[in-house]
Amino acid sequence: MNILAPVRRDRVLAELPQCLRKEAALHVHKDFHPRVTCACQEHRTGTVGFKISKVIVVGDLSVGKTCLINRFCKDIFDKNYKATIGVDFEMERFEVLGVPFSLQLWDTAGQERFKCIASTYYRGAQAIIIVFNLNDVASLEHTKQWLADALKENDPSSVLLFLVGSKKDLSTPAQYALMEKDALKVAQEMKAEYWAVSSLTGENVREFFFRVAALTFEANVLAELEKSGARRIGDVVRISSNDSNLYLTAGKKKPTCCP
Numbered sequence: 170m171n172i173l174a175p176v177r178r179d180r181v182l183a184e185l186p187q188c189l190r191k192e193a194a195l196h197v198h199k200d201f202h203p204r205v206t207c208a209c210q211e212h213r214t215g216t217v218g219f220k221i222s223k224v225i226v227v228g229d230l231s232v233g234k235t236c237l238i239n240r241f242c243k244d245i246f247d248k249n250y251k252a253t254i255g256v257d258f259e260m261e262r263f264e265v266l267g268v269p270f271s272l273q274l275w276d277t278a279g280q281e282r283f284k285c286i287a288s289t290y291y292r293g294a295q296a297i298i299i300v301f302n303l304n305d306v307a308s309l310e311h312t313k314q315w316l317a318d319a320l321k322e323n324d325p326s327s328v329l330l331f332l333v334g335s336k337k338d339l340s341t342p343a344q345y346a347l348m349e350k351d352a353l354k355v356a357q358e359m360k361a362e363y364w365a366v367s368s369l370t371g372e373n374v375r376e377f378f379f380r381v382a383a384l385t386f387e388a389n390v391l392a393e394l395e396k397s398g399a400r401r402i403g404d405v406v407r408i409s410s411n412d413s414n415l416y417l418t419a420g421k422k423k424p425t426c427c428p
């Protein structure tokens with residue numbers, strides 16, 4: 170018996186949402202990995218539909234982590250700053266290629282005095298979202314430290330990384346272009362996917378979280394297929410920090426399970 174409420178109609182993903190910038194993307198394929206599409210069509214996604222994937226959101230104080238989550242989950246924006254104390258979380262349910270998929274979004278505190286409590290919740294993340302303020306270069310510089318701290322508690326070879334510039338509405342196009350150059354460099358060094366958003370206007374917020382949901386789902390299904398011995402059909406899937414390309418064999422071999 171499914172005791173969970175049905176997935177909202179606007180949380181249904183039938184296609185792979187695209188990256189923002191090809192220069193800093195986890196991958197640039199237009200569609201889901203063929204093995205993932207196939208497994209979903211044939212209802213061979215194992216436990217993925219019952220799992221809840223943990224996503225942590227980290228970054229300096231006041232960069233807009235809470236506002237980003239609130240814009241996506243509740244479609245609200247508060248212009249007054251209320252520091253997050255420790256951690257908070259929201260659940261978001263999606264349906265990806267017909268399979269239910271849930272994300273647990275952990276909103277952590279950026280303030281130094283709460284960092285210690287917040288970091289105890291870093292463990293077990295499948296995706297890490299590192300937020301910086303597009304109008305504050307110091308917050309971009311600090312993202313490397315946030316990532317290092319989050320990776321201490323997680324497996325760098327399997328976690329998906331996203332670098333998100335916030336408050337896009339506050340920069341002029343010229344300012345934004347300058348900041349984006351630096352941010353793309355940092356994202357490439359981290360092997361993270363780059364996004365720029367505004368929680369005030371909502372720009373790119375939905376697109377970003379859909380991309381997080383889709384890529385996390387895809388990685389989960391591929392891991393599940395590997396675990397269940399799908400290797401025998403002749404494909405090899407490698408997921409590692411040095412090689413975030415989940416499509417290693419996609420071009421070489423046609424999936425044997427689909428016509």
Ligand SMILES: Nc1nc2c(ncn2[C@@H]2O[C@H](COP(=O)(O)OP(=O)(O)OP(=O)(O)O)[C@@H](O)[C@H]2O)c(=O)[nH]1
Nearest residue numbers: 231232233234235236248250253279336367368369
């Ligand atoms: N103009 C603008 N302001 C924003 C945006 N996002 C957040 N803010 C403002 O920035 C301030 C901080 O936002 P929060 O979301 O609370 O920041 P936080 O990163 O959660 O801060 P901590 O919880 O202390 O780590 C608030 O006053 C927000 O209204 C945005 O996209 N545009």
Ligand SMILES: [Mg+2]
Nearest residue numbers: 234235252253
């Ligand atoms: Mg907060």
